[in-house]
Amino acid sequence: MSTIALRTLFLKEIRRFSKVWLQTVLSPLVTTSLYFLVFGVALGSRLREISGVPYIQFVVPGLVMMTMVRDAFLNTSSSLFQSKINGTITDLLVAPIGAFEMLLAYVGAAMLRAFIVGVLVYVVALTFTYFPLHHVGWTLFFAFFVTATLALLGMVAALWAQKFDHLAIFPNFVLLPLAFLGGVFYSIDLLPEPWHTVSLFNPLLYMVNGLRYGFLGVADVTPEASAGVVLLSFGLLLAVASALLRSGYSLRS
Amino acid sequence: MKPPVLRCRHVAKRYGNFTALRDLSLEVYEGEIFALLGPNGAGKSTLIHCITGLAKQSEGSIEVLGFDTLADFRTTRRLVGLVPQEINYDPFFTPIESLMIQMGLMGVRPNRDRAESLLKTFALDEKRDAYTRTLSGGMKRRLLVAKALVHEPRLLFLDEPTAGVDVELRRELWHEVEDLRSAGTTIVLTTHYIEEAEKLADRIGILHKGELLLVESRESLLDRHGGRSLEDIYLELIRKADGRHAA
Numbered sequence: 197m198s199t200i201a202l203r204t205l206f207l208k209e210i211r212r213f214s215k216v217w218l219q220t221v222l223s224p225l226v227t228t229s230l231y232f233l234v235f236g237v238a239l240g241s242r243l244r245e246i247s248g249v250p251y252i253q254f255v256v257p258g259l260v261m262m263t264m265v266r267d268a269f270l271n272t273s274s275s276l277f278q279s280k281i282n283g284t285i286t287d288l289l290v291a292p293i294g295a296f297e298m299l300l301a302y303v304g305a306a307m308l309r310a311f312i313v314g315v316l317v318y319v320v321a322l323t324f325t326y327f328p329l330h331h332v333g334w335t336l337f338f339a340f341f342v343t344a345t346l347a348l349l350g351m352v353a354a355l356w357a358q359k360f361d362h363l364a365i366f367p368n369f370v371l372l373p374l375a376f377l378g379g380v381f382y383s384i385d386l387l388p389e390p391w392h393t394v395s396l397f398n399p400l401l402y403m404v405n406g407l408r409y410g411f412l413g414v415a416d417v418t419p420e421a422s423a424g425v426v427l428l429s430f431g432l433l434l435a436v437a438s439a440l441l442r443s444g445y446s447l448r449s
Numbered sequence: 450m451k452p453p454v455l456r457c458r459h460v461a462k463r464y465g466n467f468t469a470l471r472d473l474s475l476e477v478y479e480g481e482i483f484a485l486l487g488p489n490g491a492g493k494s495t496l497i498h499c500i501t502g503l504a505k506q507s508e509g510s511i512e513v514l515g516f517d518t519l520a521d522f523r524t525t526r527r528l529v530g531l532v533p534q535e536i537n538y539d540p541f542f543t544p545i546e547s548l549m550i551q552m553g554l555m556g557v558r559p560n561r562d563r564a565e566s567l568l569k570t571f572a573l574d575e576k577r578d579a580y581t582r583t584l585s586g587g588m589k590r591r592l593l594v595a596k597a598l599v600h601e602p603r604l605l606f607l608d609e610p611t612a613g614v615d616v617e618l619r620r621e622l623w624h625e626v627e628d629l630r631s632a633g634t635t636i637v638l639t640t641h642y643i644e645e646a647e648k649l650a651d652r653i654g655i656l657h658k659g660e661l662l663l664v665e666s667r668e669s670l671l672d673r674h675g676g677r678s679l680e681d682i683y684l685e686l687i688r689k690a691d692g693r694h695a696a
Binding site for chain 2: 203207288290291
């Protein structure tokens with residue numbers, strides 16, 4: 197393994213998103229803060245407690261997770277896809293870099309971006325409603341594995357996509373609906389059947405509720421069940437992304 | 450004769466039913482300039498892609514200084530540099546940043562002095578901090594050559610480096626190529642400007658529809674054809690090969 201190449205690619209990816217920080221860091225921060233202001237502060241004051249916590253606190257972990265999911269996905273998918281389109285992927289393909297280093301660098305940088313934005317959203321939330329983290333261990337576990345999973349999904353999407361429209365399918369038609377229906381703004385206990393049961397098939401539900409348990413100690417599903425789904429998704433996407441990179445799918449002819 | 454820097458043995462490359470390279474064997478020796486000629490679609494870029502890691506051959510083996518390009522890809526890629534046919538650039542980075550990044554990607558500790566020196570060699574030092582997208586076409590082409598040299602490759606591939614380039618820049622590039630050869634770099638180039646190959650190359654290979662029609666030293670090729678130009682010889686060979694395929 198070339199540690200110099202790994203370090204260079206990791207730092208290059210960080211510099212790439214840092215150079216456009218208005219778009220990659222500030223924009224999601226502003227968007228999520230607006231969600232927080234509207235749903236948490238404005239409407240939250242009119243709503244009763246959910247799962248025994250004030251609504252304004254209930255939405256914070258969901259919004260943090262929604263932002264981290266989106267940013268982790270967008271960082272790998274846009275970077276890798278743009279390299280494919282503008283031809284600079286050649287610089288990487290002729291370099292003595294294996295699939296593992298490529299994966300580690302891209303995923304690591306995406307996780308860092310998602311962490312930065314997630315922490316900033318949490319800090320903004322704290323200015324409106326203070327609460328200590330219920331379980332730091334679970335919080336870090338879910339933040340780590342969910343961002344890694346979504347970064348891997350971003351890589352798979354970038355390898356599969358042949359045009360920008362293909363890439364836009366994931367954030368707009370998959371991740372956003374699944375996040376909204378995954379209990380970011382409500383507890384699925386409020387849903388009638390069959391929607392309650394249907395919701396249990398949404399993997400984003402387990403990601404949101406995993407982080408919610410870490411933040412608040414309440415969730416619609418147990419942290420163990422959430423961890424199981426997250427680890428399964430992570431393992432599956434790690435296997436797919438590794439296999440695609442090793443085979444050179446859509447990169448090497 | 451020195452041992453080959455590049456050895457291709459029975460290389461074939463297929464894309465579905467289309468055969469881009471068939472049973473190609475070739476050796477390139479240290480310190481020489483080898484010109485690979487052929488019409489569009491002959492398989493020149495495909496062969497270069499198989500050697501540099503952009504593609505994987507369907508059959509056969511390729512060695513760079515005795516190392517297999519598939520089994521020992523980390524070693525062979527450190528030994529090889531590629532100037533691709535298409536201009537590409539990362540809009541996020543400046544020329545100095547691009548060179549430093551490419552050094553690191555090639556497994557070499559980024560060295561600012563080396564990057565500055567390459568920028569100077571390719572007359573890009575005044576644009577070192579400009580965004581790459583603002584460079585002219587010629588400058589972008591020169592940056593590609595500089596990037597291919599960051600790790601001081603033993604074997605350099607130039608895939609049509611003068612396509613769409615003005616006369617002045619073409620001359621500059623060929624001066625650079627000669628300087629590199631003098632410094633011991635082995636060079637494999639493809640070009641559609643046959644007169645350039647006639648002037649520069651030590652040996653010439655002609656590729657047509659995935660088959661190597663001829664590999665010969667420039668001198669012997671020209672001598673054998675009694676003073677005719679390389680362009681005439683090339684066209685005659687291609688026409689004959691087309692006739693054989695048609696029959």
